[in-house]
Amino acid sequence: MTAPRDKFGRPIVVVTGMGIVTSLGGGKADNWKRLTAGESGIKTVTRFPLDSLKTTMAGAVDFVTVDPFSSTSLSQRLAEIATEEALEQSGIGSKGDFPGPLFLAVAPIETEWPQRLEVAREVPTKDFGIIDYLATCSGGKFAHFHRRFTFGSVALSLAETFGTKGSPISLSTACASGATAIQLGVEAIRRGETDATLCIATDGSVNPEALVRFSLLSALSTQNDPPQGASKPFSKNRDGFVMAEGAGALVLESYDAAIARGARILGVVAGCGELTDSFHRTRSAPDGKPAIGCVRKTLADAGMEPEQIDHINAHGTSTPENDKMEYLATAAVFGEHTKNIPVSSNKSMVGHTISAAGAVEAIFSLLTLEHQRIPPTINYEVPDPAIPFDVVGNKARDAKVTAVMSNSFGFGGQNASLILTREPA
């Protein structure tokens, strides 16, 4: 029998349910099939006009619709779809009654353009200022916009729908948000506060202003044609990330609780780590020190040695800086072992799902463990000689995988890593 606690005496945290939506499709089966076939979900955006935009493609989830459209409503819908799948697989609790807290990674929320303009058209004065505008906002006609665009609105709705317990936490650690949601869930179970947590990460941010904002920071790829070729992590000709939408939901449980109810264990969250980079608001420290610290903290948290990691699910955004820094940091920690580790970036196919990425990629990492097959990094035609990773280029690779490290490095110096394993150590 496996010990119910890890080597530090903490409850072991296992995954018993997973759900996913990305630009590749809805559900684990479809996503895994297309991901391992090397298909791309990146397309030319059709949701809004593309005039004046430098970047015109994204991994938008167009097969899920919400009416009226807002990125916030889409984020909520994607989260619901992923969560329904995760809960069904897990079999935990009952409908509308999840026996634990909610940790939700979600993009910051604000009133969006269609809604702003809807109000503007009702302002009676010509050349109005903010006070005239505010007068039109009030009076109750637009009360539903308050419900929709408070920062807590998505979590409130999900907490009501799924019956999670206590105060739901909405969080943002930029591109690391999904990993942070999982980390908060792991910590709560390790503290013994709860036997189960629902960790959801969602992003439905493909709208004109979000695209413009990332574009103005020169963060996005402008290789629009063909859109499927834009995201090329670890390639010499990479030029930025591709915005994408998606959601991932995970049911985490203590090993004891999962075994007690006869749940199928899909994997173990063996370790989490986090370390802040204070170098710059959007750039990582060029020497990779914070990322190195983050990876080391994660190994230490899992009580594992670098040699025990046999696959890295990279942050791999396809920006010139990130991919290089990620290699340097990895090489610094893993040394000679680096070349033995197959590395891949799911973002080559699904794009960068930003707030959702950490959870989406944790789920792909767990599917990698389940199927013993590593999804490829597509568009890997011109390897960057400065990044001599063993990149799983273009074709999926069968491999013995026992422990995956999944990295997330984001704006604002947010670094978070997870180690996922098949069985408790």
Added chain:
Amino acid sequence: MAEKEVWITGVGLLTSLGEGLDAHWEALGERRVNADDKRLAPYVIHPIAPVSFDAQIPKKGDQRQMETWQRIGTYAAGLALDSAGVKGNQEILSRMDMIIAAGGGERDLNVDLAIMNADAQGKLPPAVLNEKLMNELRPTLFLAQLSNLLAGNIAIVHGVCGTSRTFMGEEASSIDAARIAVARIGAGQSDIALVGAAHNGDRGDLLMLYSFGDFALKDQYASVWARRNNPGFAIGSAGAFLVMESREHAEARGAKPYARLTKVVADLAKRKAPGAVTKSLQSMWPQLGVSNDSAMLITGATGAEPATAEEREFLGQHPGLAVRATGTTFGHTMEAQFPLGLALAALSISRGALYPANDPTGLEVEKTEAPTQIVVLGVGHWQGEGMALVEAVK
């Protein structure tokens, strides 16, 4: 394993009343209020007190990269680190955890209004929105707005570099920030943490969201308890930060506590049912371990209804409590509501007195004895409730 005791060893405040603990103690003693009913008339706001940000954010380049809410927060965070005696202490800062409660930053209202006016006049074909945004948004504005970039700026300016987590969700985000920090320290997952929030009330763009729900106070300022006929919250401005650490960590470095943060509880009442907030508060109260029903209580009651009436119902069931409403003095500081309450509780305990009441309705009563327990209460204007117990260190 027994939970570790959590101490508040640093407090940083920058608000509409001024900066620093002495200035706040003095202003509270004089029942001073800095409300403005002209700047964004008919809306009443509490603007931030004049401050030179250089003292805590020495590089102008850093200040330029921030909008006001981030400057307020980064400044107050620096004050908290100073007060805890850890400012510049690389060894501690590099492993200090951070949980920030944040909304979003200031938008460029001129750009927004130009676009909205053009659209209202039929001069904004859909394709032109992109062009306007591409040409007129400042590239760095995004970073001044992103919720997690307050934490990012604190890391850059002050070097707080352990973990960094930003919670969102209006008032509840700051209750949960304190709750999770205390739980982590109590369980030994963290030794020391910086917890806080910042809010700038001098923002027309921010009033939009609250106007949709008719939550903003208009026309005339009144004490929170005297708004029955004209409910609403006056948006406030505050940076409120606390350094929390385990007792053993504080003792090992010789740090003096302001107070002990014994317990933080949070709830999500199902507010569609009338009375849900009252019930939520009733259910949380026994979890705190208040030993004396004539304790003191600092509430962030907003003045918005029906939440404030339901909270008043709860307070009416504890007539012995000496209540203070931060909303009267500071306005509603949203994400900063709860850390502001914690900061004032810790300050009062450290000064051995509760500051004077400021309430013409008589709900707040004077209390002369030195506080040993102060309850901090937070009720969100729309969702989320929480309480904390702050105690004198024994």
